[in-house]
Amino acid sequence: MKTLQELDAIRQKTLNELNLRKNNEDNVRVVVGLATCGIAAGARPVMTAFVEEINKRSLNNVTVSQTGCIGLCRLEPIVEVFTPGAEKVTYCKVKPEQVARIVSEHIVNGNPVVEYSIGSYE
């Protein structure tokens, strides 16, 4: 059985990097719609893919969180990306296989993936 013991090592290792992160102004926020409509449409694997991709690339300035119904149920799963100093970008009908590209092109390089964004659907 896996225990919580390892957390002590993680704490010591992470504590050193913590102060570097704290003053980071350019935090990016990824928000996934997790209401009944979003979950039924497949939002959970999309959110998991974001968490894994961001972890894999050790992007410490990115947070992934969840919100309720955005009111566009037919376009779920919906993901909103908030970047400081730029307009919010809304992605819809997102699939887990599209997540790596959104992370590398948009979150890392600052170029939204226009073909996945809401403008291409409405």
Next chain:
Amino acid sequence: MKEISLHILDLVQNSIRAEATRIGVYISEDTLKDTLSVTIEDNGCGMTPEVAHTVQNPFVTSRTTRRVGLGVPLFAAGCEHCDGSFNLNSEQGKGTTLTGSYRHSHIDRPPLGDIADTMLILIGGNPAIRFCYRHSVNAQEYELDTGQVQQLLGEVPLDSPEVIAFLQDFLKNNESELYGGIEQ
């Protein structure tokens, strides 16, 4: 919903919207009694007696962006369809406890599905909420209390990448051990 763990993800969103600071998620599987039961317990704002009474009716919701609440009725109907039951207990200002059960062997019972993913997303996306999770399969059981995790971490945030990676490992490993190491 295709998986019970997706219902859980959905039902916990209600607790989050109710501003709960502590949320318990308890799953118990007993193959002898032939039951699978799920309990979600929160200390959120609770429901008015009126809402509590009518929440099993799909045409009731206190939300304004969309009229029809479906999460609870869908879950309740699924349980009842699988020879189980649904029970809701809510008190304004105190919180809400909701339990649903299925007959384990019922042919229409949805699989539990990826509960590790559900818990990881809930924990990582809401680091300020204390989640108490427990899953038992007959005599085997394990639990995860993020209050305890946070205590061990000190000032290191629960949603740090290293911690999330650890929790993912922890949940996946312990889930599969519950079933004797066999992937579900």
